[in-house]
Amino acid sequence: MFILVNLKAYPCDPIEVATAARDVAEASGARIAVSPQAADIARVADTGVETWAQHVSPNAHGSHTGSTLAEAVADNGAEGTLINHSENRLKLADIDGSVHAAERTELETIVCANNPAQVGAAAALGPDAVAVEPPELIGGDVSVSTADPGIVEDAVAAAEAVDPAVDVFCGAGVSTGDDVVAAGDLGAAGVLLASGVAKADDPKAVLEDLVSGI
Ligand SMILES: O=C(CO)COP(=O)(O)O
Numbered sequence: 001m002f003i004l005v006n007l008k009a010y011p012c013d014p015i016e017v018a019t020a021a022r023d024v025a026e027a028s029g030a031r032i033a034v035s036p037q038a039a040d041i042a043r044v045a046d047t048g049v050e051t052w053a054q055h056v057s058p059n060a061h062g063s064h065t066g067s068t069l070a071e072a073v074a075d076n077g078a079e080g081t082l083i084n085h086s087e088n089r090l091k092l093a094d095i096d097g098s099v100h101a102a103e104r105t106e107l108e109t110i111v112c113a114n115n116p117a118q119v120g121a122a123a124a125l126g127p128d129a130v131a132v133e134p135p136e137l138i139g140g141d142v143s144v145s146t147a148d149p150g151i152v153e154d155a156v157a158a159a160e161a162v163d164p165a166v167d168v169f170c171g172a173g174v175s176t177g178d179d180v181v182a183a184g185d186l187g188a189a190g191v192l193l194a195s196g197v198a199k200a201d202d203p204k205a206v207l208e209d210l211v212s213g214i
Pocket of ligand 1 (some may be wrong): 006085114132137138139140171172173174192193195196
């Protein structure tokens with residue numbers, strides 16, 4: 001199971017989380033990545049933790065003020081990128097463009113979706129993975145794998161029907177090792193989570209629990 005910690009725009013210390021994630025990944029052998037604000041990518045990557053962008057623009061170099069270029073995040077140490085997160089929704093053509101921009105720079109891609117139908121559509125765009133995150137469960141205390149296990153199973157089936165090579169992740173409310181195990185039992189290849197780590201008093205202790213059942 002791959003554990004991707006999305007720091008969103010939470011007021012946590014990205015270096016504290018990155019250092020903890022690096023150490024827990026090294027000690028456990030689990031794959032853990034941290035996805036900070038774009039401005040923090042270089043210093044997070046410098047810790048040695050696997051680093052992901054939260055978004056890349058569909059653009060290449062040119063007159064595109066405010067863009068976050070795939071080239072820029074890759075040059076600053078990112079190895080992958082989220083695309084179309086529930087809190088940063090894109091038009092279909094822009095999701096396609098962002099996936100191509102990421103491929104151009106050899107960034108791994110996870111396209112986020114609200115439900116299994118969107119998962120199928122996202123899988124058709126050829127990312128490395130898709131993630132189902134029910135918006136109503138994001139930021140809550142109950143894991144998607146407990147609150148709505150059917151949506152994870154349906155997302156896995158939807159992606160499989162379109163392209164069996166596309167992995168499926170799930171996210172929303174994930175905060176414990178039991179949540180990670182439950183997600184894996186439903187067919188997920190990994191989890192996306194945010195508040196469980198970013199808002200924790202002791203992010204390292206949460207990360208140690210998250211990998212405990214892998
Ligand atoms: O949106 C998410 C990860 O990208 C999930 O957020 P929470 O873990 O805070 O529910």
